[in-house]
Amino acid sequence: MLGYEAVILLLAIAGTIAVVFVGLSRFLGPRNLNEEKTTPYECGVPPSGTARERFPVRYYIVAMLFIIFDIEVVFLYPWARLFRELGMVGFVEMILFMLVLLVGLVYAWRKGALEWE
Amino acid sequence: MTHHTSMLLWIPLLPLIGAVINGLFGRRLGDKAVSFIGCATVGVSFLLGVIASVKVFGSHGEDRLVQSVYSWIKIGGIDISISFVLDALSVIMVMVVAGVSFIIHVYSIGYMRGDAGYARYFAYLNLFVFSMLVLVLGDNLPVLFVGWEGVGLCSYLLIGFWFEDREKASAGKKAFIVNRIGDLGFLIGMFILFGAAGTLSVDGLKQAADSGLLSTGVLTAACILLFVGACGKSAQIPLYVWLPDAMAGPTPVSALIHAATMVTAGVYMVARLSFLYSLAPTASAIVALVGGFTALYAASIGITQRDIKKVLAYSTVSQLGYMFVGVGVGAYFAGVFHLMTHAFFKACLFLGSGAVIHALSGEQNILKMGGLKKKLKWTYWTFLISTLAIAGFPPFSGFFSKDEILWKALSSASHAGWATGWVHLLAYLMGLVAAAITAFYMFRLVFLTFHGKSRLDPSVHVHSEIKVMSWPLAVLAGLAAIGGWVGASLFGIHGFAHFTDSVLGQAQRQAVALKDFAHSQAAEWGAAGLSVCVALMGLALAWYLYLKKPDVPQKIAERFKRLYRLVFNKYWIDEVYEALVLNPIHQFSIFLWRIIDEKLIDGLGVNGPAKLLRGVGGIARMFQSGNVQVYAFWMFVGICAVLLYVIYAAGLF
């Protein structure tokens, strides 16, 4: 446990503040419920159909590709920071890494993953 | 003296080569080539056996040949090589196995003529000969076990050879499974020996036994477990049930595998390990008792059977019982001696029955035969000789070997301590009664089949005998007649006992049976006379009931209806096994699958809670949508169980 007291204390304070503020607004704020107010908001039109709508798989593919290249950037940044120290080996390794990603991108492209329609 | 040779390998290898050729190319080669390859490979291997055995015979069994082919398993403290040994014991087995196999191969040419699976049949049969020769030549238990499993496999394949019939197919399966149960014992026994002695070679085990390295407890456990294996292979109580069903195979197969060779493997194994059994009196007593009881029990079933092959099957079980009495009372040579003579006369009987079945186009019911004496001359005379042999009439071979066993059981009874003495006496008495019954049911078989009026179905045309099938019968009948003379101890010929002395002698002297060789001739003659008397009684009764007054048996059967039905239905053993063993296992696995896997996990886990909790709301949804969650749930339960177990065991709780 030693050394973690501060963290736990911070957690407790943060939790307390959150609960207190939400609670306060609930207790203190005036509430006038009517039908308009309780209706879920959906782009201004009344909600219809199930909430478990199926999304086109394209969204997922784009999201996944995004994450992959996001991670690439995460790797690139420290590498760039240490570029000189790492020398030729580091350069070659990063090129290889990007080549692998490139193959993946070309693959996704050729297979039509980037086409929206 | 031990000679090294490079020849032994070829004895089993040649049949294997034949099996491979016939199995792979048999269809293209044509039946003639197939039969030539099948017979020639076995024949040459027999000749090789003869050549190799010259040294053994020349030294009156003192010398032996060994060949270490290569180191099969070599790891750390264990070195098991593929090695063969030809000593006084295995030479007899090789002669019998290769010789009888050759004869039966030749016979099969006629019997299987025109069968669609001709090449397949010969391939299996050759594979069997290979496995059997590996079994008898093997110099250590693992090699022996390879042969042991191999013969089981071939037996299974050949029993189910005619698989159109569901019953026959299931007979094959039954044989295999029952044998696997026996093998379980064999394997565990082997492991125990290995654990205690650190070796599995026969010589190594012998040294360990001689040096007192093995405690009596270990020996007894190992010997009993090995005997369980022998019970499976050699069809002893309670594992005999497969053998009668095994008659579903082609008749030459019954003759070779289920009468002359494979089923004797258990006896051979006990004899091979006689130095262990002689040090484990309890195990030996069990062997003798099981053998004696099986001899009596199977003989009694034989009385009521109507299928010619079933009668012979139960007779085989019964005769194997005799052999176990022999090795159980410590007269190992007598057991092996009976093994040899039995191979001759029982193979002859089976081939004879095959000839009858063949002549009658597949009829096997002896109640629908009769009067075949004239039409099947060769068959009749050879069958009769073999029947005289099995019933124990002098001077036929069965008399000498069976009498040797009974005499050793009786004579050793008076010398052993009281417990062992009673066991031997009991074994002797059971054997004696069984001898009477044997004579009875065998002559019943002969009279019903060959004598009396013909009860044949009018539509059945009796085919004439085929030459290629007749001369094997003649050879075997000749052997059945005179084969016993090598060990006619009654007349002072101890050839067989002396020949095997180098292998079995020490154990025999250790065991009770032969501690005291000196007995009065008169007692031995008296005992022999008694066996002949009971055999004569059996013969007379059979003659009276089935020739003189053929309507009496029917009346007796009606008079003792219950008893008759009990015996006729083989004491309901199959049904008992099914109810006690097979069904529970089957039900339990169905239970595991249907109830635990599907009902409990899918039903209780998925649908049950779903139904229960649907009203409650949210939680139910987690269970409702499919199996995956439930699998995960049970995984979680498993993890919790594992955690709890260890935390508890670690004392943190």
Added chain:
Amino acid sequence: MIPDSIAEISASQVPGDLMAILPFLVAVAGGLVVIIVDLLMRPKASRQALGILSLLFLVLMILACLVDVGKPPEMAFSDLVVADDFSRFLGVIFAVAAALSALTAIGRLPDEGAARGEFYALLLFATGGACLLAQATDLISMFIGLECLSIPAYILAASLRRDPRSAEAGFKYFILGAFATGFLVYGIALLYGAAGSTQLKEIARLCATQPWTGNLMLIVGALLVLVGLLFKIAAVPFHMWAPDVYQGSPTPATAFFATAVKAAAFAALLRVLFMALPDMRTGTAGYEDAGWAGLLTVIAILTMSVANLIALVQNDVKRLLAYSSIAHAGYLIIGLLCNQEGAAAILFYLAAYTFMTVGAFALVAYFEHKSGGTSMTEYVGLGRRHPVAAVALCILLFSLAGIPPTAGFFSKFYLFRAAVNEGFIVLTVVAVLNSVVSAYYYLRVTVAMYMEDETQEKKPAVKASFAIALAVGICVLFVLLMGVHPTPYLDAARSSVLSLF
């Protein structure tokens, strides 16, 4: 700011480090090449060439493993991985399993309408992951290897896009695999918390220097890691996914799961148990049952018995083989309890098991008609329609049942011998009993093939595919070879486990 010297040292070590994971690199490079070539090919062209290409890389991988055999263990990447004979032996097993599965796929997938290049690429990636897993000496690299192996496996399971069962298999495998991985990672975190390092040898040092029975964090961490790996080998009670996944996946992929994936998980188990937790084998005085030896004994008995009993009543050959592979995992767990000889027995067993199982699945793939029939009734009369293939299947099934002189007999013999030597008599008896039970259901297949009436109309013989025939031929050859002359393989297995102890 990292000092220059450290960066220079690590940079100069890189080529040597890469050589240490050469088999992994070959497999992954192969996967990439397959993808690129796949993209260059016309969409409608046959993908069999890709299969052959992947075979080429797998052969290269075997060579990469074999070329270094006998060299002393070599740590790489700051002790994250090691290249030793253990990993090389297993690398060969993985590559062989993948190659045989690829051969099956070449012959089978075109019929399924699933002959896509990705299949081979994923197979290679998974094989690479398996190699990495077998080389890992650190929980982190172990985890990376496991994921490199598992994720392609999930996709392979679902690769029959039009077959709902395949999709279900992939989905189940993924969800449950992720679930198990979650536990594994949690366990790694706890072990890290307890030992202050993810290095296996550091964890071993911790266990050796202080009594572990009071250390809850260590115990729970170790157990969760074990559970994660036991899931991968489909040990009871973590086996539920296996029958569904094995049955639903395309058969070549199933063959790969049942062999390479299982072998890789056993490699990780061996590393973790013997390199990190040798002192947790049994509890300290007073708490003898607390160690993993007691736990694995129970799991071994459960796994063998439950799987064999359920297999008895299966009527689908593919599902039957799935249960059989669970049962074999049960036998293999016994080896984990038996120290050095046990580890060697596991390696030998895995090698033998790979040949017999891939061979059996390859034949299942061969007999599968376009309707996808794997039920027992489809096997009736095969002995006549496909005599050679039926004989091959018989040999493989007899080997699975442990009947001499096949590899299956010998691997069981050696394994049980190790168990008897260690004094696990009861466990051995249960195992032998189980192998007797198993003979029954293996036999049912041969009975169906040879000894049952063909009630249905005569089915035409399936055209023999050379690739499958080759795969089966290799399997049968090795099954017999390893049974008749096991010494060289045994010696290899025995020397390969030395670096674990």
